[in-house]
Amino acid sequence: MKTILVAGSIVLSLTGLAGTAPVSAGDLSVERAWARATIPSAKTGAVYFTIRNASARPDRILALETTVAAHAMPHQTVQEGDVSRMVEENSLNVPAAGVLELKPGGTHVMLMDLKGGLKPGQSFTLNVTFEQAGTISVPVTVGRAGAMGPE
Numbered sequence: 001m002k003t004i005l006v007a008g009s010i011v012l013s014l015t016g017l018a019g020t021a022p023v024s025a026g027d028l029s030v031e032r033a034w035a036r037a038t039i040p041s042a043k044t045g046a047v048y049f050t051i052r053n054a055s056a057r058p059d060r061i062l063a064l065e066t067t068v069a070a071h072a073m074p075h076q077t078v079q080e081g082d083v084s085r086m087v088e089e090n091s092l093n094v095p096a097a098g099v100l101e102l103k104p105g106g107t108h109v110m111l112m113d114l115k116g117g118l119k120p121g122q123s124f125t126l127n128v129t130f131e132q133a134g135t136i137s138v139p140v141t142v143g144r145a146g147a148m149g150p151e
């Protein structure tokens with residue numbers, strides 16, 4: 001009986017990770033890709049993920065594209081006293097042999113002109129084009145509104 005319970009919990013945890021499995025191209029891998037749920041009429045949303053670069057050369061994001069929004073662009077959250085605002089970044093750099101982490105309150109991919117909002121449990125593809133590694137199709141899982149990480 002004990003054995004069966006243990007096996008059951010392993011299956012559950014594997015299913016939970018399925019939506020955020022790493023995808024890679026060349027020396028880059030993208031993992032833990034997620035977005036926050038929005039209300040159905042929302043026009044903007046945010047996507048977060050972690051990029052690992054195994055190469056001795058830096059890389060950078062040149063373009064972002066998805067079917068759920070008209071535009072996707074890199075944004076940075078800037079804190080000025082008590083006020084935080086978002087500014088567009090021209091490109092996102094992935095350091096040589098390093099990690100670029102997109103997370104709430106920091107760097108993120110802004111989705112503009114969403115086509116019907118983002119629902120919890122929904123998944124969609126974000127195509128991320130890098131200067132060196134080429135295009136990676138990243139599966140994104142939508143978590144709760146206000147979530148601080150992938151579930």
Ligand SMILES: [Cu+2]
Binds near residue numbers: 046075076086108110
């Ligand atoms: Cu933003």
